[in-house]
Every structure is written in structure tokens, then in C-alpha cells.
Amino acid sequence: MNHAGIDEDKQHEVLYKLMDDIKNYSREKTPAENSTLALLETYELIGNYDPYKDAKRQSNDLALELYPKLQQIMDTSEDKLDCALKIAVAGNVIDLGINRDFDISEALRHSMEIGFTINHYEEFKNKVAAADKIMIIGDNSGEIVFDKVLVNYLKTLGKDVVYVVKESPILNDATMEDAVYTGIDKISRVITTGSGYLGTCLQTVSKKFLKEFHESDVILAKGQANYESLEDEDISKGKVFFLLRAKCDRVAESLGVKLLDMVLLSV
Numbered sequence: 455m456n457h458a459g460i461d462e463d464k465q466h467e468v469l470y471k472l473m474d475d476i477k478n479y480s481r482e483k484t485p486a487e488n489s490t491l492a493l494l495e496t497y498e499l500i501g502n503y504d505p506y507k508d509a510k511r512q513s514n515d516l517a518l519e520l521y522p523k524l525q526q527i528m529d530t531s532e533d534k535l536d537c538a539l540k541i542a543v544a545g546n547v548i549d550l551g552i553n554r555d556f557d558i559s560e561a562l563r564h565s566m567e568i569g570f571t572i573n574h575y576e577e578f579k580n581k582v583a584a585a586d587k588i589m590i591i592g593d594n595s596g597e598i599v600f601d602k603v604l605v606n607y608l609k610t611l612g613k614d615v616v617y618v619v620k621e622s623p624i625l626n627d628a629t630m631e632d633a634v635y636t637g638i639d640k641i642s643r644v645i646t647t648g649s650g651y652l653g654t655c656l657q658t659v660s661k662k663f664l665k666e667f668h669e670s671d672v673i674l675a676k677g678q679a680n681y682e683s684l685e686d687e688d689i690s691k692g693k694v695f696f697l698l699r700a701k702c703d704r705v706a707e708s709l710g711v712k713l714l715d716m717v718l719l720s721v
Contacts, residue, residue: 455496458505468499485704486653486679493624494650504623506595513596513626514636517545520562524603527566535579538604539697540565543716545600546593546677546699571715578672578695578718585671587614591647591654593677598628598636601676605642616666617642622650653679656687678705685721695720 455465472492479488497503524541531537544565582588588608592598601617608615617638619628633644648660654675656664667673673694675684681696682705696719700706706713 455500455505457509458500458502460500464500468496471499472496484653484655484682486682487651487655489679490624490651490655493652506626507623510595510626510628510632511635513594514599514632517596517599518636521599521602524562524600527562528603528607534607535582536575537566538607539575539578539718540569540716542597542600542604542676543570543697543699543718545597546697546701546716565716569716570718571711572709572717572719574695574718574720577720578674581672582608582611582613585613587616587670587672589616589618589666589670589673590642591618591673591675591680592628593680594626595628595632596626597676598632598638602636602638602641604674605638609641615642616670617644618654618663618666619644619646620650621646621648621660624650624652627652651683653677653681653683655683656689678702681705681709681719690721692720 455468460468472495475495476488476492479491497505527541528534528537541562544562590601590605592601598619605615605617617633619630619633621629623629630644630646633639638644645663645666646660647654648663649655649658651658667689670693674697675681675694676697678698678701681698684690684694685696696717699716700709700711700713703713706715709715709717709719711717
């Protein structure tokens, strides 16, 4: 609400209304689902259904400025798939829902030098080698530009790549508007989840998305919300890899890593 320029009196009015509703949320639902309910109600109460619109454009522009540098890093790397994954996870630092103060260059340096705390890279590499169709479930705007490097490389391997964005705005998650603006639609098929929920809530996604999901040989799901919503689903087993930075204590605890550690995890 601060980001949307809502005055303090209105903010309190909204918060009191949310308190009445949040107490009725189901504890059986994932944090991504319940957070979405609170966010969508807030958007309705303040009359702004995309409060991060300008910030998302700025994130995309900033990342696009870095894109030539990202390609240079790829050109000089020996293991290009490993490099592309590290570039993609570095972009995961762009998260206005958790941390508005982010340093992309520092995240990129950290990713390249430190690497993954949980690293199922060999399994991922082997599955990619045998795969025909690969799905990447994207996360944030800005970050989508970092994913272009990975998509480009997978395309050079002859893979059919489908990139997934949100159907409608939620926080600073990437939508089709971001896909077109950053040009990822020029190098990959792009679809939406059919849903505006954080992560990939299987109860809200479209039949088209589910069809693509089932037809994909390997799925790379980016960010915490995708981890929260998919890690315990049966259809994820043996197919989904999670690529993320642990940006809150609870997710880090769940993964058995430290705060801000980077993870490439198979379930």
C-alpha cells in the first residue's frame, strides 16, 4: 500500500478488514495461496490491481541493460548449462514483495563465485540431455531477462522450451506483458498458468497449462512461491527441479539451508 501511495487512514481501514478475513484462512493451504488471497483483497480494497506496474517496468529495463554482460559471461564459460542456471538464479534476487533494495550485480557475482548449497546439477543435466520438451515456470519481472540466457542455451540444444508466466498481475511476478516487453516470446513459446495466484496453485491453473505440464519431460520452477506450491505435489516427483534463493527464514529452514543460499533441488 505504501508502494501504491495509499494514505495512512486508508491503509488502516484495509488492514482491519484483512484481519477479519485472514483469521478464516485455511492452514491447510500453502503460504503462496493464502498470501494471494490477502493480496487480491488488498488490490480490490485500494482499487489498484497492478500496484507494481511501474516498478516491474523499471526492473525489466535494468535487467535488459545487463543482458549483453550476461551473454558475455555465457560466451566465456566452460559449462554453459551450469553458467546459465547460475545466471537465472541470480535474477531471483529481484523480488519487490520481499526485498525492495536489491543489488543485481552483487547477486550475479555471488551466484557465479559461491554457487548452489543444494546442487542436483548432474541429475538436471542428464534429464535435460534426454528431454525433448522443457518447461520453465518463471517468477518475477526483471528476472525474466536472466531466464532468457537459459532459454537461449536450451534452444541451441534443440529443445522445445515453453516459458510460463502469470495470467494476471500479482506482486511483481512476470506476466505476458513482461514476456513481450523483454522479448522472451521471440525465442520461446510463452503461456500463462491461467491463474493470477503466486506460485503454481494446481487448483487454479488452466487445462492448457496442465496439459503442457504433463507433456514436459523436465520442469524448472523458479522462486519460493513455486517451491511452496509444488514441492509436495505428486506430479512434481521426478520431473520438477526448483531453482531459487532462500529469501525467508521458513523457506530456508524447510530446505535445510541458510538464509540467501541458492538451491537447485530435485524432489
